[in-house]
Amino acid sequence: MIDVETSEAPSALLERVTEFLAEHPPAQMDRMDFLRARFAAGLAWVHYPVGLGGLGLDPSAQSAVDAAFAAAGAPDNHPRANVVGLGMAAPTLLRYATPEQQKTWIPPLWTGQEVWCQLFSEPGAGSDLAGVGASAVRDGDDWIVNGQKVWTSLAHDARWALLLVRSDPSLPKHQGLSYFVLDLRTPGVDIRPLRQMTGEAEFNEVYLDDVRVPDVNRLGAVGEGWAVTQATLMNERVAIGGSAVARESGPIGDLTDLWRTRPECRRPEAHYELMRLWTDAEALRLASVRLTQQLEVGAPGPEGSGLKLAYSALAQDSASLQLDLLGSDALRYDDWTLCRPDLSVPLDRVSGYWYLRRRANSIEGGTSEIMRNIISERVLKLPAEPRVDKDIAWKDLPK
Numbered sequence: 001m002i003d004v005e006t007s008e009a010p011s012a013l014l015e016r017v018t019e020f021l022a023e024h025p026p027a028q029m030d031r032m033d034f035l036r037a038r039f040a041a042g043l044a045w046v047h048y049p050v051g052l053g054g055l056g057l058d059p060s061a062q063s064a065v066d067a068a069f070a071a072a073g074a075p076d077n078h079p080r081a082n083v084v085g086l087g088m089a090a091p092t093l094l095r096y097a098t099p100e101q102q103k104t105w106i107p108p109l110w111t112g113q114e115v116w117c118q119l120f121s122e123p124g125a126g127s128d129l130a131g132v133g134a135s136a137v138r139d140g141d142d143w144i145v146n147g148q149k150v151w152t153s154l155a156h157d158a159r160w161a162l163l164l165v166r167s168d169p170s171l172p173k174h175q176g177l178s179y180f181v182l183d184l185r186t187p188g189v190d191i192r193p194l195r196q197m198t199g200e201a202e203f204n205e206v207y208l209d210d211v212r213v214p215d216v217n218r219l220g221a222v223g224e225g226w227a228v229t230q231a232t233l234m235n236e237r238v239a240i241g242g243s244a245v246a247r248e249s250g251p252i253g254d255l256t257d258l259w260r261t262r263p264e265c266r267r268p269e270a271h272y273e274l275m276r277l278w279t280d281a282e283a284l285r286l287a288s289v290r291l292t293q294q295l296e297v298g299a300p301g302p303e304g305s306g307l308k309l310a311y312s313a314l315a316q317d318s319a320s321l322q323l324d325l326l327g328s329d330a331l332r333y334d335d336w337t338l339c340r341p342d343l344s345v346p347l348d349r350v351s352g353y354w355y356l357r358r359r360a361n362s363i364e365g366g367t368s369e370i371m372r373n374i375i376s377e378r379v380l381k382l383p384a385e386p387r388v389d390k391d392i393a394w395k396d397l398p399k
Contacts, residue, residue, distance in 0.1 A: 013061055017043060017068045026074040035077055035111040038069070044077075044110050048094065052106050077112040081344040084154055085109045085116030087239030089162055092232045096179075096219040105160065105181070117158040118232065119149040119182065119206055124399065126151075127367050129164070129233075130173045130226060131397070134208060136165035136180070138215075143167070143180070145211045151364070155191045155204040156340060158184055163213070164229050167222055169395040176394055177225030181217045188212070198356045199336035202343075233366065237308035238291050240365045251318040252281035254354065258322055265325040277318055284310050302378035309371040312361040319355040326351055 024037050038044055039053045046061050048054025070076075079086055090109055093102055108114040125131040134147025145165055155161065161182040168176035184191070188211040193201035220228040248256050259266060259274060284307065291307050323330040333352030349357075362368040376382040389397055 010061060010064060013046065013055075013057070014064060014068055016041075017065055021069075021072050021074070026072060031075045032111060032113065034075055036107070038074075039107055039110055043069075045090075048106075052094070052102055053110050077110055078344040081157070081342075082109070082112050082115045082154075083239065083343075084118055084158075084162075084236075085114070085160075088118060088232050088236045089116040089160070091235045092162065092219065092228065095231055096228050101181075101217075101219075109160075114159040115154055115157045116160045116162065117152050117154045117184075118162040118236075119152055119155075119208075120162070120164050120229070120232075121151050122148060123150055127370050129229070130177070131394070132164055132166055132177070133394075133399075134163075134165045135169070136167045136178055136213070138167075139212075141215050143178075143213045143215060143218075145180075145182075145208050145213055147208050149206040149208070150203075151194070152191075152204045152206050153202055153364075154343075155184065155206055156193065160184065161206075162232060164225055166394060167225070170393050171223070172391055173389065173394045173397065174226045175223060177229070178222050179219045179225035179228040180213050181219065182211070182213055183217075186211050186213070193338070193340070195338055196357075196360070198353055200339055200341050202341050234302065234304045236365050237371075238288075238304035240308050240311060240361075247282065247285060248278075249285075250281070251315040251354075251358070252278060254351070255318045255322050258325060258351075262325075265327075267325070270321065270325060273321055277314065277321065280310070280314050281318075284314060302374050305366070305371040305374040306379065308365055309368055309375070312368055312371075315358045315361045319351070319358045322351050323355050330355070 020038070020041050020043060024034055026034055029037075035044075042050060042053065042055040043065055044053030046055045046057045046065055047059040049056055077086070086109070090106060093105055093109075097105065105114075109116060119134075120129060120132070122132050122134060124133060132147075134145060134149065136143040136145045143165075145163070147165065152161075161184055163180045163182040165178055165180065166176055167178040170176065182189070188209040190207040190209065192205050192207070194203040194205055195201045196203065255274065255277065287310075288307055291304055330351045333350050333356075366374075373385065377384050
């Protein structure tokens with residue numbers, strides 16, 4: 001324990017990491033025991049409060065801590081396999097959960113012992129998320145939930161889900177929502193795979209049939225689910241858009257590697273497009289550094305929508321140019337087997353796979369059209385689009 005009012009200098013923090021590694025040699029410890037010890041020492045998220053994996057320090061110190069652990073060969077917490085938990089659930093819990101809820105859910109979330117997903121979108125409420133119709137009816141200390149959710153990443157691996165439901169259909173759509181944490185082992189939860197055009201099924205549809213959710217699992221007040229949802233969504237968009245934090249990482253890295261290692265694929269007319277994308281990627285990376293710090297303290301703003309929009313365009317344009325450079329070689333994608341991808345290991349896929357998978361980037365986490373609306377209204381302060389359904393009870397809206 002340290003005095004969180006006194007910020008540690010970077011050298012002192014790295015000395016703490018060195019002492020921890022000396023006492024907990026990664027090569028000699030069970031992986032999960034090591035991760036639990038790191039969390040208990042406050043070296044998981046150093047910007048989180050003491051007792052929740054942190055030391056109450058500035059978020060900028062995190063990268064040095066992560067680099068020191070990686071250099072020592074320490075195990076990570078499989079961030080890709082629990083991207084919803086680490087990037088969306090954790091900051092939402094930090095902001096809205098009670099101390100008891102935080103102590104229950106955050107430690108196994110960070111270690112990767114428990115995977116999280118989010119039950120938001122529905123067949124009739126995707127871009128218009130405030131129109132969700134899954135119902136929650138109060139029954140004593142519980143709520144009875146019925147409905148269907150769709151496009152739920154990682155639900156087949158998850159223990160917990162962030163759940164947005166309609167608790168009062170007599171109110172306008174943004175006002176009658178409540179937000180819960182659902183144990184996916186609860187009776188009445190049915191998870192079914194959704195196959196993508198890559199052949200994989202990383203998404204799911206989830207049916208909720210008389211699912212009983214304790215009121216103690218609620219985040220925020222009854223009827224204030226939209227406010228909690230906004231916090232989750234803004235964190236999600238920064239997490240997606242800020243995923244490439246090292247120069248030439250992510251989509252642009254695949255493209256530049258191809259250009260350097262396959263000179264026979266180079267064409268003079270493609271060089272300008274390559275440099276345009278490289279410049280866009282570098283601008284995106286620098287912007288993500290600032291916005292990721294906002295995410296880490298649980299306070300991302302609407303600017304995250306710009307980050308997510310830019311990432312989607314970069315990923316798709318990079319994949320398209322890579323396909324053009326490879327020509328017929330890019331079409332060699334012959335494994336269409338229905339499978340559940342293992343996100344705990346780095347993806348090593350051919351260009352044809354990425355061309356197909358990155359079509360989803362402009363949909364998942366909020367469509368590009370919705371991102372542009374958010375940027376225009378909440379960042380640029382332009383007049384809002386007319387909305388005729390804002391003051392009408394949800395039950396009276398056309399379905």
